[in-house]
Amino acid sequence: MGPEPHVPGGQAEARHGVTIPRPPIRVLLIEDDPGDADLVKIVLAEVSTPKFQLTWADRLKVGLESLAKETPDLVLCDLSLPDSHGIETFLRVHAQAPKVPIVLMTGFDDETFALEAVRSGAQDYLVKGSVDGKLLARVIRYAIERKRAEEELSRLASFPELNPNPILEVELAGRLTYHNPAARTQFPDLETLGTKHPLLADVPAIVDRLQKSHRVSYLRELKVGTRVYEQQFYYVQGDRVVRTYIQDVTERKQIEQMKDDFVGTVSHELRTPLSITREGISQVLDGLLGPVTERQTKILQVSRNQMDRLARIINSLLDISKIEAGRVGLQRAKVDLAALVRQVAAGFEPRAAEKGLALTVTVPDGPVEVYGDADKLIQIFTNLVGNAMRFTAKGSIALSAAPDGRWVQCAVADTGPGIAPEHLSKVFNRFQQFGRPAAAGKELGTGLGLAITKGLVELHHGTIRLESQVDKGTTFRFTLPAYSVETVLEVHLKDAAQKAATDNTRMTLLLLRVGDGAPAEPAVLEAVNGALRSRAGRTGDVVVPAPEGLAVILTECDREGAAKVTARVEQAMVEYGTSHPPARPCVIRGATCPDDARTADELLAKVRVP
Amino acid sequence: METKSIKKRVLFVDDEPDQVLLIQTRLEHHGFEVLTATDGESGLQMALEQKPDLVIVDLLIPRLDGLEICRRLKQNPVTEKIPVALFTASATRDLDELCRTVGFAAYLRKPYDAADLVGIIKKLTNTP
Numbered sequence: 001m002g003p004e005p006h007v008p009g010g011q012a013e014a015r016h017g018v019t020i021p022r023p024p025i026r027v028l029l030i031e032d033d034p035g036d037a038d039l040v041k042i043v044l045a046e047v048s049t050p051k052f053q054l055t056w057a058d059r060l061k062v063g064l065e066s067l068a069k070e071t072p073d074l075v076l077c078d079l080s081l082p083d084s085h086g087i088e089t090f091l092r093v094h095a096q097a098p099k100v101p102i103v104l105m106t107g108f109d110d111e112t113f114a115l116e117a118v119r120s121g122a123q124d125y126l127v128k129g130s131v132d133g134k135l136l137a138r139v140i141r142y143a144i145e146r147k148r149a150e151e152e153l154s155r156l157a158s159f160p161e162l163n164p165n166p167i168l169e170v171e172l173a174g175r176l177t178y179h180n181p182a183a184r185t186q187f188p189d190l191e192t193l194g195t196k197h198p199l200l201a202d203v204p205a206i207v208d209r210l211q212k213s214h215r216v217s218y219l220r221e222l223k224v225g226t227r228v229y230e231q232q233f234y235y236v237q238g239d240r241v242v243r244t245y246i247q248d249v250t251e252r253k254q255i256e257q258m259k260d261d262f263v264g265t266v267s268h269e270l271r272t273p274l275s276i277t278r279e280g281i282s283q284v285l286d287g288l289l290g291p292v293t294e295r296q297t298k299i300l301q302v303s304r305n306q307m308d309r310l311a312r313i314i315n316s317l318l319d320i321s322k323i324e325a326g327r328v329g330l331q332r333a334k335v336d337l338a339a340l341v342r343q344v345a346a347g348f349e350p351r352a353a354e355k356g357l358a359l360t361v362t363v364p365d366g367p368v369e370v371y372g373d374a375d376k377l378i379q380i381f382t383n384l385v386g387n388a389m390r391f392t393a394k395g396s397i398a399l400s401a402a403p404d405g406r407w408v409q410c411a412v413a414d415t416g417p418g419i420a421p422e423h424l425s426k427v428f429n430r431f432q433q434f435g436r437p438a439a440a441g442k443e444l445g446t447g448l449g450l451a452i453t454k455g456l457v458e459l460h461h462g463t464i465r466l467e468s469q470v471d472k473g474t475t476f477r478f479t480l481p482a483y484s485v486e487t488v489l490e491v492h493l494k495d496a497a498q499k500a501a502t503d504n505t506r507m508t509l510l511l512l513r514v515g516d517g518a519p520a521e522p523a524v525l526e527a528v529n530g531a532l533r534s535r536a537g538r539t540g541d542v543v544v545p546a547p548e549g550l551a552v553i554l555t556e557c558d559r560e561g562a563a564k565v566t567a568r569v570e571q572a573m574v575e576y577g578t579s580h581p582p583a584r585p586c587v588i589r590g591a592t593c594p595d596d597a598r599t600a601d602e603l604l605a606k607v608r609v610p
Numbered sequence: 611m612e613t614k615s616i617k618k619r620v621l622f623v624d625d626e627p628d629q630v631l632l633i634q635t636r637l638e639h640h641g642f643e644v645l646t647a648t649d650g651e652s653g654l655q656m657a658l659e660q661k662p663d664l665v666i667v668d669l670l671i672p673r674l675d676g677l678e679i680c681r682r683l684k685q686n687p688v689t690e691k692i693p694v695a696l697f698t699a700s701a702t703r704d705l706d707e708l709c710r711t712v713g714f715a716a717y718l719r720k721p722y723d724a725a726d727l728v729g730i731i732k733k734l735t736n737t738p
Contacts, residue, residue, distance in 0.1 A: 116721075276626065
């Protein structure tokens with residue numbers, strides 16, 4: 001039960017033993033017959049609670065004048081008056097005071113007028129002669145209450161109705177049950193296209209995910225025509241409908257693009273003056289222009305260090321803007337992480353020795369193979385170790401990497417000052433420094449290293465988190481995909497599924513089970529690749545081995561397109577078997593994103609169902 | 611006519627006079643003779659006439675860009691043997707690829723470290 005609404009004349013409220021009387025209900029009575037008016041007065045006077053305060057008007061004109069001056073809680077109105085008759089009477093009273101509930105009084109003969117008036121917005125009507133005090137009091141109170149509820153409803157309804165952003169209510173199967181005026185104007189084909197409309201596409205799948213994950217909302221970005229929209233779904237568990245709110249973000253996206261381009265251009269333009277200034281300082285420092293005193297040398301070295309820092313910031317800015325714009329392509333290969341970690345540690349050894357820090361590497365004997373971009377992996381470790389180095393005055397920095405199923409668990413731990421709990425969530429933000437005192441001199445940070453590191457780990461489909469205790473130290477833990485036939489397939493599938501989601505296109509996975517099921521040799525992959533290019537006229541697809549044979553990841557390809565490609569691939573396999581016996585019988589299964597499944601795992605599960 | 615000096619000659623083409631001044635100062639300090647030009651056309655002209663031991667070109671210069679200067683020098687039998695190095699502030703272009711496809715002998719990034727720069731130039735000019 002919600003809180004009791006305030007109703008004039010309601011039960012007197014008893015609180016702390018003191019009874020506070022409610023104000024009386026103010027009723028305007030419009031009635032030309034003095035006898036009937038008296039009767040109302042008398043029956044209402046009989047009622048002890050609530051109290052009524054009656055104002056009487058014997059003509060419509062007088063009633064309207066009264067309404068213009070003062071708003072009563074209710075109007076009790078006879079339809080037949082000397083200066084107005086029938087429904088007209090109601091309409092004029094209603095027009096004068098649209099927010100005031102109106103109860104009509106009629107004779108036996110004009111009940112039809114009263115019914116019509118109720119349909120036009122009157123709260124109720126009474127037939128004269130059958131009225132007693134209790135009934136009248138109850139009718140009045142109900143009328144006031146009902147009018148209040150109606151007002152509340154229409155006020156609430158005006159939120160979606162007046163909202164300039166499209167709002168839809170959709171049944172779980174995808175059928176549209178409500179759309180506001182903004183949706184009607186911006187998407188005129190919403191009703192005719194139905195579930196084929198991009199805004200209503202995949203609703204069952206989205207609801208399914210919300211139900212399974214017990215989440216309340218889901219946000220997606222999609223293109224409709226030339227515009228870009230963000231569509232947020234809200235679902236209350238157990239409900240029969242899902243509500244969705246749509247916002248046009250085309251301009252915002254354009255501005256973001258301009259910002260990215262701008263950062264790229266600006267960093268480029270900054271390099272030339274930076275280069276010239278740095279070289280000028282260097283020439284003086286290097287004595288090209290004559291002897292330099294010790295004090296001059298010191299100051300010029302500070303200047304040059306800051307120039308180098310500026311160069312690093314510019315490079316980092318470029319890196320982060322490329323990562324955020326999704327313009328970093330990874331050159332993936334099998335990489336021995338054990339060797340890579342040792343190499344990074346060795347690079348920091350001189351600095352560690354200088355600071356008296358112990359630098360330890362814990363990796364298993366033998367290689368730890370990951371599937372990643374070696375340069376970017378070096379950057380990840382270099383950023384983290386550099387960061388640890390900068391803030392750790394004494395103790396140790398420990399690097400580790402250990403295989404753990406399909407992932408390799410990596411960590412960089414320091415014994416530095418740690419990060420206060422309230423700052424932990426902001427560590428990966430740009431330009432966040434938490435007043436941790438950095439040593440003076442060469443070790444100046446850019447404030448972008450950790451944001452870049454996080455971006456690079458996520459590009460590899462890994463995750464990164466940190467643990468920190470003040471005065472004890474900080475440990476960054478992250479995962480990288482272990483190298484195996486399965487992870488290579490998964491990583492490429494994740495790339496493709498993410499790209500399909502971002503670009504709002506479809507992609508299809510074809511899984512070929514070849515023979516008894518063993519990863520296909522490179523020559524077979526090449527044969528399939530060749531067939532895709534020359535016979536299906538396709539580029540940009542990925543062909544990788546799978547534990548049971550091989551997988552073809554078709555970008556921008558729906559079910560229909562995939563069916564054609566499948567035929568070509570099948571043909572290529574047959575021909576390859578003929579020219580390179582033995583024959584390799586294969587079974588091809590396909591799954592399209594997002595029609596059949598959304599994530600890489602789901603797509604794989606789909607094509608592997610026995 | 612024999613040159614009386616055995617100094618290696620480097621032609622530096624860049625539209626930024628300050629940059630030209632500094633490169634010239636640095637390279638002369640290391641015993642090079644430095645020829646300069648501030649636009650592509652005069653740079654190419656000077657390369658054809660003077661046949662230096664090394665040409666260094668900025669990527670974006672007026673009238674004839676660094677890529678075009680390199681292509682023309684590589685197409686001309688008289689100058690095809692002269693190594694051309696690219697000097698650039700670009701962080702977005704694949705410089706390794708430019709070296710392969712256009713024929714640059716090396717690239718130098720801005721901002722540069724003087725020791726690296728001099729090292730590369732000495733190597734390209736076979737200077738001990």
